[in-house]
Amino acid sequence: MKAVTWKSVAEGAMVPLATLVVWQAVCSMGWVNAHVLPSPLAVAEKWWAYLLPLTEYDPASQSWLGWALSGELIIDSIGSLYRVLMGFLVGGVLALPLGLLMGSSNLIYRWMNPLIQVLRPIPPIAYIPLSILWFGLGNPPAIFLIAIGAFFPVLVNTIAGVRHVDGIYLRAARNLGAGRGTIFLRIILPAATPYILSGVRIGIGTAFIVVIVSEMIAVNNGLGFRILEAREYFWSDKIIAGMLTIGLWGLAIDAGVSRINNHLLRWHRGLDH
Template sequence: MNEPKASTAWRREWQARAVGMVVPLLAILIWQAVASAGLVNPQVLPAPVDVGHKWVEYLLPLQAYEEHGGRIWWSSAWWAWAFSGELVVDTLTSLYRVVVGFAIGGGLALPLGLAMGAIPAVYAWMNPLVQLLRPIPPIAYIPLAILWFGLGNPPAVFLIALGAFFPVLMNTIAGVRQVDGIYLRAARSLGAGRGTVFYRVILPAAVPYILSGVRIGIGTAFIVVIVSEMIAVNNGLGFRILEAREYFWSDKIIAGMITIGMLGLAIDIGMNRLNNYLLRWHRGLEH
């Protein structure tokens, strides 16, 4: 009896994840061995065990836990305690900035990219300005962002929107402009008007490019939020890493970096699953 396709796919997925964990686990073991042997200064590179302990302290409000004698989980307000940890608050704050900034940047880039890709006159007018601004990194706008918006969330959101804008824009333009001409000619020969060609042919063909741009844009937005939080705000993962650097808390710095990596990995996995779901009709993707 053949094994169900869903079960086979699930098993392959977990086998791939297990293989992918080999190298990180090996790196952690080597790191622990080097630290335990005293080959490096623990202030410069603390052991993974120490980093893990600091990560737990960063995640949970241990002072409140100790004050309640370890019985906080039996309290009716345990959920409020669990989500009051510094790491949880910083992570949610950073995610909020990413979501708002990406929504603004991507929301502006998508219609402009569609217009530039589909209308030659719009492309001719806007492309020189886009190509002039695109190579400028968002970090270069930090002084202007602070000057224009002051401190707090507005300059961080502006920088994130700027970082997400160009990946979505350029991929959208490429997706629209690289639609195979045979599809356009076939639609027109069947009597399709300009609007029908755009909505029924150009837009569906450009969706894979647009989703790739969204995935890259979210990754860029997450990078920019960490940088902006080191300068313009007083909370978030980037701010906390900078604060730890000031006090030379290398274990907390690494704990914050690991958190950023885990969060970025989770976002990328989520975007990849969303892309596969939305593009399940696309040739070459397994069902």
């Protein structure tokens, strides 16, 4: 895998920085209502207060009490990441073995595929009423929704990976006397790994989308909950600060998963060592 250079970082930062400059200029000129679209500086100030606000002035000592972590952004981020991780693990653990079975067995595929194709187009948010009815409020319904969101990308990609294994490899292995277990472990599983890891990457991204929706409905903390709370009070700057936090976490997670995928697939054709 090629190392990240300062040049590539600078090139990737050009468009975001230009967007911020134009955004700030538009807000500074008064072309938009500050309550509708706050400036980047106002958003940055709110984001900083969301993380590290200044405590109140103490009249007795006639001084500020100093900086102190509010814990709001940290607690919200931890809550969201916990739900993403747990929901993805539940969905992935269920999807991976089912996908391997459906991909390697035509009989199981014929049995399960009609049901999968009926359930797959249903968006996770459609399960919100049932999730609350079945699990109440709190983390369980949120994890249930996230698991559904992560389940199908992993399942579909796993099935595709197993079913797209080149038949030449399978016939060659059988001619050499390899058993079904050996063929599965030494040929099918390695060949399907790129598809599986692609499904994992998509599944984590979907889980991060679903967690925001679920937090707006069923829990009392998390980034999604905080955005909904800010909407109630018309705090546009805090809404955008929460959105940017989600984007940064999503970028970090995707970059981490991408690096793990590249490391695990360093043997795969087309990737640089």
